Amino acid sequence: MLKKSGFYFCLFLCLFIKPVFAEEIIDRIVAIVNGEIITLFELNERVKPYLERFKGKELGPAEKQAIRELKKQLLDQMINDILLRQEAEKYKIEVSDMEIENFIRQFKQRNNLTEEQFLNQLKLQGLTREDYKRQVRNNIIKHRLIGAMVKRKVVVTQEEIERYYNEHKQDFDTEKKVHLKLILLPTLEEAKQIRNKIMAGEMTFEQAAKKFSQGPSAESGGDLGFVNWKDLAKEWKQAIKGLKQGEITSVFSLNNKGAILKVEESLSGQPKPLKEVEDEIRKIIYQPRLEERFREYMRSLREKAVIDIRI
Incomplete structure (x- = not known):
C-alpha cells in the first residue's frame, strides 16, 4: 500500500481547498539546511499535486490557513528529507535507480497493477511517479539508517515479553x-x-x-x-x-x-503457549519503541543542523 504522508494530507484537504499559488509568484528561498537551499518553487511543486483537483474553487480564511499549515508541514518533511540524505551521504548509504525500479515492479506485481493502473493509483493520492520514486528512495534510506543508527539501540527483554503475555493472555486465545x-x-x-x-x-x-x-x-x-x-x-x-x-x-x-x-x-478458549506467540509479542513491544527512537534521532539531527526557515 502507498502508506505515505501525502495520502493523509490529501484526505485532509478534500474537505476544502484550491491552489493559492497566485499569492506567491516570485521564487525565493524558503529554507536553508546545512547550506542546502529549498526554494518556494520547489515547495509549491511539492504542494501542487495535493491541490490541483481543487483548482477554481473559492477559498475562505480557514481554507487559506489550512493551506499555509500544509505548506509548513511539507516544508518540514523536505527539511527532514535533506537531513536524511545528508546523513546517508555521510555514512555512504546509497540507493540506486535500479533498486527503486525493482521496488516499484515488485509492488505492481504484488497488487496486480499495470503501469497505467499504478499511475492512476498515484494520481488519486496526489502523487506523480517521480514523487513516489522520491518517497521510495527516502524510505529505503530511512530504513538503512534505522538499521545502522536506531535499531541497535532498541531492546526488548524476555522479561518484558513474559509480562506482556501474562497481562494480555486473552488476546492470544486459540x-x-x-x-x-x-x-x-x-x-x-x-x-x-x-x-x-x-x-x-x-x-x-x-x-x-x-x-x-x-x-x-x-x-x-x-x-x-x-x-x-x-x-x-x-x-x-x-x-x-x-x-x-x-x-x-x-x-x-x-x-x-x-x-x-x-x-x-x-x-472461552485456551491461550496459546508463550513460545508460539513470543515473536508476535516482541514486534508489538518493539515497533512503538523503534518509532520513538527514530523521532529522537530526527530531533537530534535537527538540533545539530543549521536550519534557517524563511516562511
Whole structure:
C-alpha cells in the first residue's frame, strides 16, 4: 500500500481547498539546511499535486490557513528529507535507480497493477511517479539508517515479553469467540440517548437496533454472530472487556459514529503457549519503541543542523 504522508494530507484537504499559488509568484528561498537551499518553487511543486483537483474553487480564511499549515508541514518533511540524505551521504548509504525500479515492479506485481493502473493509483493520492520514486528512495534510506543508527539501540527483554503475555493472555486465545450485537448511529450523542432508553427499560437492545441502527444486520437486531476475539479491533476489545453475557457497552466511537455493543454470549478458549506467540509479542513491544527512537534521532539531527526557515 502507498502508506505515505501525502495520502493523509490529501484526505485532509478534500474537505476544502484550491491552489493559492497566485499569492506567491516570485521564487525565493524558503529554507536553508546545512547550506542546502529549498526554494518556494520547489515547495509549491511539492504542494501542487495535493491541490490541483481543487483548482477554481473559492477559498475562505480557514481554507487559506489550512493551506499555509500544509505548506509548513511539507516544508518540514523536505527539511527532514535533506537531513536524511545528508546523513546517508555521510555514512555512504546509497540507493540506486535500479533498486527503486525493482521496488516499484515488485509492488505492481504484488497488487496486480499495470503501469497505467499504478499511475492512476498515484494520481488519486496526489502523487506523480517521480514523487513516489522520491518517497521510495527516502524510505529505503530511512530504513538503512534505522538499521545502522536506531535499531541497535532498541531492546526488548524476555522479561518484558513474559509480562506482556501474562497481562494480555486473552488476546492470544486459540478459540475464544464472542457473540455480539451492534447499534451504530450517526453521532455519539444520538447513541448515548438510545443507550439511556435501553438502560431505562424503554426498549430492548434488539428493538433499538431494528428501529435506529445504521449498522450491519440492523433488521436482525444488530446481530453480528460469533466473532473471533483475535479478529476484533482494539476499540471493540476495550469496549467489551469485562462484560458478562447480556450486558452492553458504554457508547464508543466507531468510524466517527456512535456505537453500542451487546455481549450475547462468550465462548472461552485456551491461550496459546508463550513460545508460539513470543515473536508476535516482541514486534508489538518493539515497533512503538523503534518509532520513538527514530523521532529522537530526527530531533537530534535537527538540533545539530543549521536550519534557517524563511516562511
